[in-house]
Amino acid sequence: MKPLTVCAPLRVEASALRRGLRAASIPEAQVRVVRTGYGPARAAAWAADAVLADSGLAESGSADSGAADSGLAQSRLALSAPREIAVGGVGGALSADLRVGDVVVASRVSDGSVTVECPSAPLLAGELRRAGLRVTTGPVATVDRLVRQGEHAALAATGAIAVDMESAPLLTAAAGGPAVVVRAISDTPGHPIVSPRTVSGGITALRSLRQAAPALARWAAAVGPRQVLLASPRSFCAGVERAIEIVELALEQYGAPVYVRKQIVHNATVVADLERAGAIFVDELSEVPDGANVVFSAHGVSPDVREEAARRNLATVDATCPLVAKVHAEARRFASDGYLVALIGHAGHEEVEGTLGEAPASMALVESVADVAGLRPADSGKVAYLMQTTLAADEASSIVDAIADRFPAATGPGSDDICYATTNRQRAVRAIAAESDLVLVAGSANSSNSLRLVETAERVGTKAYLVDGPEDIQLDWLAGVSTVGIAAGASAPPAIVGQIVAALGGLGEVQTKDVVVATESVQFGLPKELRQRPAN
Numbered sequence: 001m002k003p004l005t006v007c008a009p010l011r012v013e014a015s016a017l018r019r020g021l022r023a024a025s026i027p028e029a030q031v032r033v034v035r036t037g038y039g040p041a042r043a044a045a046w047a048a049d050a051v052l053a054d055s056g057l058a059e060s061g062s063a064d065s066g067a068a069d070s071g072l073a074q075s076r077l078a079l080s081a082p083r084e085i086a087v088g089g090v091g092g093a094l095s096a097d098l099r100v101g102d103v104v105v106a107s108r109v110s111d112g113s114v115t116v117e118c119p120s121a122p123l124l125a126g127e128l129r130r131a132g133l134r135v136t137t138g139p140v141a142t143v144d145r146l147v148r149q150g151e152h153a154a155l156a157a158t159g160a161i162a163v164d165m166e167s168a169p170l171l172t173a174a175a176g177g178p179a180v181v182v183r184a185i186s187d188t189p190g191h192p193i194v195s196p197r198t199v200s201g202g203i204t205a206l207r208s209l210r211q212a213a214p215a216l217a218r219w220a221a222a223v224g225p226r227q228v229l230l231a232s233p234r235s236f237c238a239g240v241e242r243a244i245e246i247v248e249l250a251l252e253q254y255g256a257p258v259y260v261r262k263q264i265v266h267n268a269t270v271v272a273d274l275e276r277a278g279a280i281f282v283d284e285l286s287e288v289p290d291g292a293n294v295v296f297s298a299h300g301v302s303p304d305v306r307e308e309a310a311r312r313n314l315a316t317v318d319a320t321c322p323l324v325a326k327v328h329a330e331a332r333r334f335a336s337d338g339y340l341v342a343l344i345g346h347a348g349h350e351e352v353e354g355t356l357g358e359a360p361a362s363m364a365l366v367e368s369v370a371d372v373a374g375l376r377p378a379d380s381g382k383v384a385y386l387m388q389t390t391l392a393a394d395e396a397s398s399i400v401d402a403i404a405d406r407f408p409a410a411t412g413p414g415s416d417d418i419c420y421a422t423t424n425r426q427r428a429v430r431a432i433a434a435e436s437d438l439v440l441v442a443g444s445a446n447s448s449n450s451l452r453l454v455e456t457a458e459r460v461g462t463k464a465y466l467v468d469g470p471e472d473i474q475l476d477w478l479a480g481v482s483t484v485g486i487a488a489g490a491s492a493p494p495a496i497v498g499q500i501v502a503a504l505g506g507l508g509e510v511q512t513k514d515v516v517v518a519t520e521s522v523q524f525g526l527p528k529e530l531r532q533r534p535a536n
């Protein structure tokens, strides 16, 4: 295997990177740092010479061989085969959010004539954050001279967050192959490069660069072509789509802020998007001011919460999924018929708390087969069981079997409590896991149905991880992996799957295949409060 080439324009940058690699015991056979020279002309010359050397048409040129003839460079690059290239060095900040010592991972570099995309940037950024660095991902502009005070705003207006003098021409040597750029910030618009802080800014930036170096080796080990199997169905279910639409319509109809009790659905991206639109998420109604509008989340609430809202005259809209509401109705029916209701589910989950609240004196939570022994019905002929809607089907069925063994007359719900969306996503993840070296499940850590997808894939014998987005993917997971399965929990936005596929595409060619086990057409109506949109 050829080593990764890391291009460092300056001697001090090359030295910082080499020291970082040595400290992590990464040999030169794995990552080779080359000094490519200062400025865009030397960078272009190095790129053209590197391509030629690789193609065996000439000996490798030196970084200081002078400016490249651009026509010659272009024709050399046309001969070139894709290869992975990393650029590491210091750079200047254009965004006011960046500080000296921060690290910028380029999502794209451009010098105005050459633009190179770096789709794997979120993967490297996540890796650097886990290494303790402050990291921002965004476009980097390559310019042909030092940026002077007063020139930053015009460059920032192009969308770039940082600036350097070499990355765009250097990355032409990748010839469409995987490419990354790491720039540690040495100067900012407030503290430009020619200032009394130049030396201290440079030292701080080089320290960050040294710390960043080992992650480049992990990035290189993850590079390679892959097949991606997409579990289908995946992402939003009808209940989640309805709940999100309810908050959006409430904001439109009532104006911001609209309070939402608990996370509307268990997903960090969804919650952050709605917060930006004016939703305020609270844990309890006591945090909601009098007279405010409140939405109850998709997971449902207990009668106590409804009564508290009514007592306080709060205007409420209920986003409880109709399939959760069905379980509540079953709990009330069994309890009023004198049954002890065993609710199979996970302690502390909002849906479970809401359902238990329907008939607390007649219900008992059962989390495992062992819990069945603790059930104490007044009449052993009157035991019923219900389920949290997002359980793993195989896990729940072993508990149902234990209940039936102990109470042969035990009765269950009229139709399955584990909902169609949970069942379909578990079937889909099982199908991809059987064919994959690794399964990534898009979803947040507090999403029950997403966690069950991870467990389902693991039961098939495939390593599986829950990720909120591409930045959560550890590059080590991908080393040596040629087939990646991707699934998504019912609360994970479809866009996250697209972001993960795009990031993997930045490591090499990706071929995607949909593995469809079911098609879904379920839709739920909106609550009556929101059915009538206000006239404009």
Ligand code: SF4
Pocket: 237, 238, 239, 240, 298, 321, 322, 323, 324, 389, 390, 419, 420, 421, 422, 449, 490
């Ligand atoms: S996962 Fe099932 S129960 Fe939960 S919101 Fe979606 S459809 Fe409703």
